[in-house]
Amino acid sequence: MQQIETDICVIGAGSGGLSVAAGAVQMGARVVLIEGGEMGGDCLNSGCVPSKALIAAAKAAHAMRAGAGFGITAVEPQVDFAAVKDHVAQVIATIAPVDSQDRFEGLGCTVIRDWARFTGPDTVEAGQTRIKARRFVIATGSRPFVPPIPGIETVPYLTNETIFDLREKPDHLIVIGGGPIGMEMAQAHRRLGCEVTVIEGARAFGRDDPELAAVVLENLRQEGVLVLEEAPVTSVAGWDGTIAVTLKDGRVIEGSHLLLAVGRKVHLDGLNLEAAGVVYDRKGVTVDAALRSSNRRVYAVGDVAGGLQFTHVAGYHAGVVIRQILFGLPARASTRHIPWATYTDPELAQVGLTEAEARKAHGAALTVLRQEFGHNDRALAENKGKGLLKVMVVKGRPVGASMAGPMAGELIGLWALAISSGLKMGAVAGMVAPYPTLGEISKRAAGAYFSPKLFDNPMVKRVVGLVQRYLP
Incomplete structure (x- = not known):
C-alpha cells in the first residue's frame, strides 16, 4: 500500500x-x-447548477406564454424536453473543468x-x-433523504440526483416536499408543460416568512401548480405507469412520476x-x-x-x-449574516432574522420597514410588481431582511453586506442607486427608516422655518 x-x-x-x-x-x-x-459534488452535478439551468429554460418557455401584458400575442411554446436536458448537461460540462x-x-x-x-x-x-x-x-x-413512507420501496421515484437525467417529459409530476428544491422543480416543470402537484405535510416554504411565502405560492398556483399543504402522506403505490400517493385525509393523488424533495x-x-x-x-x-x-x-x-x-x-x-x-489564527463560523434564496418566480430570499424571530429577540426595540415592489418603477415596467421587502432594524442597524420579488436572490446581497459589516441604515439610505433599477427598493426601505424623524418631527419643521426666514 x-x-x-x-x-x-x-x-x-x-x-x-x-x-x-x-x-x-x-x-x-x-x-x-x-x-x-x-x-464538483452535488452542487455541480445534481444541485445548484443543473436546477438553475432547468429553471432558465422554463423561464424562456413561460415568457412565450406571458406576453399579453406587454401587447405581445401569447403562444404556446413547443418544448423539446430532451433538448432542455441537453442544455442542462452543457452548462454542467462548461463549468466542470473548474472543479x-x-x-x-x-x-x-x-x-x-x-x-x-x-x-x-x-x-x-x-x-x-x-x-x-x-x-x-x-x-x-x-x-x-428518502422518507420511510409505506410502499416507497415498490415504486420508481426521482430525487435531485436523478431528475436531471430524465429525458421524457412527465405527464404529471407529483412532488413530495414543499421546500426550496420541491418548489423550484415544481414551477420549472409546470412551465415546461407538465401537470404538477406538490404535497407538503406542513407549510410550504416553511423556513421563510409566511407573508412572503404567500406571495410566491399565489403565483405558482396561478400558473397551475397544485400545492397541497398540511397534507401528510401515508402511503404510495404504483401500477401500469401510474403512481398513487395516499394522504392522511384519504385523498389519493395519481401521477406519472414522483419526485422526493423532503430534505437532505x-x-x-x-x-x-x-x-x-x-x-x-x-x-x-x-x-x-x-x-x-x-x-x-x-x-x-x-x-x-x-x-x-x-x-x-x-x-x-x-x-x-x-x-x-x-x-494559526482564531476564526469562528456564524450564521447571522448568511443569506439564502429560492429561485422560484418570484424569488424568495432571506438574511439574518425573520420578522417573527426579530420580534421574539428584540421586542419593542424592533422596527420593521416594508417596501412593495409595486412602488418600484423598474418592477412596474417589467410587469413584476408583485412582491415585498421587509427589513428588521434595531437601534439603527439591520438585523434581518426578507424579500419576495423579482431577482430577490441578487438584491439580498446588499443586506447581507450591511449585516455582516455592521452598517447603519444611513449607509444604505445614502447609497445612490441608478434609476430605474430594482435595487432602489433597498434604498427606499432604508430611507423610510428616517422619514418619521424628518417629516413628522415638529422640531425639524421649526428649524426649517427659521432657516427659511433668516437665511440671506
Whole structure:
C-alpha cells in the first residue's frame, strides 16, 4: 500500500472541499484531496447548477406564454424536453473543468479518486493509499433523504440526483416536499408543460416568512401548480405507469412520476469516524464554533458540519478553516449574516432574522420597514410588481431582511453586506442607486427608516422655518 504524508487531507471534492484544497495548496501547504464520486459534488452535478439551468429554460418557455401584458400575442411554446436536458448537461460540462481533477492536480494537489475511511486519529485509507496528515477536513456533503413512507420501496421515484437525467417529459409530476428544491422543480416543470402537484405535510416554504411565502405560492398556483399543504402522506403505490400517493385525509393523488424533495441526509457512510475519535450524529459531525471536531486534527465544513445546507455556506466554512490551519489564527463560523434564496418566480430570499424571530429577540426595540415592489418603477415596467421587502432594524442597524420579488436572490446581497459589516441604515439610505433599477427598493426601505424623524418631527419643521426666514 502506498504511503503519503501531507499537511492537509481533504475528504470530499464538493464546494467546501474544493475551496479548502485550492486555497491551501496555492498558499504553500501540501494537500491530498480524496473524492470517491464526481468532482464538483452535488452542487455541480445534481444541485445548484443543473436546477438553475432547468429553471432558465422554463423561464424562456413561460415568457412565450406571458406576453399579453406587454401587447405581445401569447403562444404556446413547443418544448423539446430532451433538448432542455441537453442544455442542462452543457452548462454542467462548461463549468466542470473548474472543479476537475486535472485542474487541482495542476494546482499541486494529490487527487485520489476513491472512498476514504479513517484507520486512526491521524490516518485515512483510500483505495491502495494510506494518508497520514496533520489536519483533516471532512467535506462529504449530503444526499437526498428518502422518507420511510409505506410502499416507497415498490415504486420508481426521482430525487435531485436523478431528475436531471430524465429525458421524457412527465405527464404529471407529483412532488413530495414543499421546500426550496420541491418548489423550484415544481414551477420549472409546470412551465415546461407538465401537470404538477406538490404535497407538503406542513407549510410550504416553511423556513421563510409566511407573508412572503404567500406571495410566491399565489403565483405558482396561478400558473397551475397544485400545492397541497398540511397534507401528510401515508402511503404510495404504483401500477401500469401510474403512481398513487395516499394522504392522511384519504385523498389519493395519481401521477406519472414522483419526485422526493423532503430534505437532505448528511453523507458520513463508510468514513469509520469512530477510529478517528470523531463524534457525530444524524445531523453531521459534532463541531464547535471553529468547525473543529472532537479530534483536534479533524474539521468539518458544509452540510456535514450540521448547520445550514447551502453551497455558499460550504465556501464560507472553507475560509474559516483555512485561517486556522494555515495561519494559526482564531476564526469562528456564524450564521447571522448568511443569506439564502429560492429561485422560484418570484424569488424568495432571506438574511439574518425573520420578522417573527426579530420580534421574539428584540421586542419593542424592533422596527420593521416594508417596501412593495409595486412602488418600484423598474418592477412596474417589467410587469413584476408583485412582491415585498421587509427589513428588521434595531437601534439603527439591520438585523434581518426578507424579500419576495423579482431577482430577490441578487438584491439580498446588499443586506447581507450591511449585516455582516455592521452598517447603519444611513449607509444604505445614502447609497445612490441608478434609476430605474430594482435595487432602489433597498434604498427606499432604508430611507423610510428616517422619514418619521424628518417629516413628522415638529422640531425639524421649526428649524426649517427659521432657516427659511433668516437665511440671506
